[in-house]
Amino acid sequence: xxxxxxxxxxxxxxxxxxxxxxxxxxxxxxxxxxxxxxxxxxxxxxxxxxxxxxxxxxxxxxxxxxxxxxxxxxxxxxxx
Amino acid sequence: xxxxxxxxxxxxxxxxxxxxxxxxxxxxxxxxxxxxxxxxxxxxxxxxxxxxxxxxxxxxxxxxxxxxxxxxxxxxxxxx
Numbered sequence: 815x816x817x818x819x820x821x822x823x824x825x826x827x828x829x830x831x832x833x834x835x836x837x838x839x840x841x842x843x844x845x846x847x848x849x850x851x852x853x854x855x856x857x858x859x860x861x862x863x864x865x866x867x868x869x870x871x872x873x874x875x876x877x878x879x880x881x882x883x884x885x886x887x888x889x890x891x892x893x894x
Numbered sequence: 895x896x897x898x899x900x901x902x903x904x905x906x907x908x909x910x911x912x913x914x915x916x917x918x919x920x921x922x923x924x925x926x927x928x929x930x931x932x933x934x935x936x937x938x939x940x941x942x943x944x945x946x947x948x949x950x951x952x953x954x955x956x957x958x959x960x961x962x963x964x965x966x967x968x969x970x971x972x973x974x
Contacts, residue, residue: 819933819942821901828972835974853899853944853970860968862899862942864933888940890933892908894915 815846816891818873820884821862828856837880838863844879845872864890895926896971898953900964901942908936917960918943924959925952944970 826834831854838849847867854861863884867873870887877884906914911934918929927947934941943964947953950967957964 817933819935819940821942831972832974849974852974853897854972855899855968855970856972858968860899860966860970862901862970886940888935888938890935890940890942892911892934892936894912894929894932 815866819890820887822885895946899970900967902965904939
């Protein structure tokens with residue numbers, strides 16, 4: 815398991831954002847992903863998600879299954 | 895004070911990344927910014943920084959003074 819950060823721009827409201835995050839959590843185990851934290855800017859619709867996962871592809875598959883692909887998913891082996 | 899996330903793509907090594915973060919920390923107080931956490935993918939050079947700050951502009955000014963402007967700085971009033 816490694817740590818990943820993804821981000822995407824989705825023109826959604828705060829409520830839709832939390833629903834999207836719940837949709838991720840509902841299926842994350844099926845790809846061995848654990849979303850640890852999410853941050854969002856509802857004014858621009860930008861979402862950041864920090865996860866522990868076997869691969870960036872697994873993270874993206876969960877987002878895709880939940881209906882909202884990330885623009886980018888990056889491994890973040892370095893953290894302060 | 896609010897919370898902000900910024901990200902940028904910089905083609906730098908792991909060592910340069912940590913030096914860049916130290917450069918931020920060295921001057922953050924001058925704009926009332928506190929960098930809480932940073933994550934980086936040295937393979938793509940992508941850096942994410944979470945901060946508490948008075949404004950997105952203050953975050954950007956610190957990055958600029960430290961020599962590495964962020965591509966985007968977003969307030970993240972929503973977090974899980």
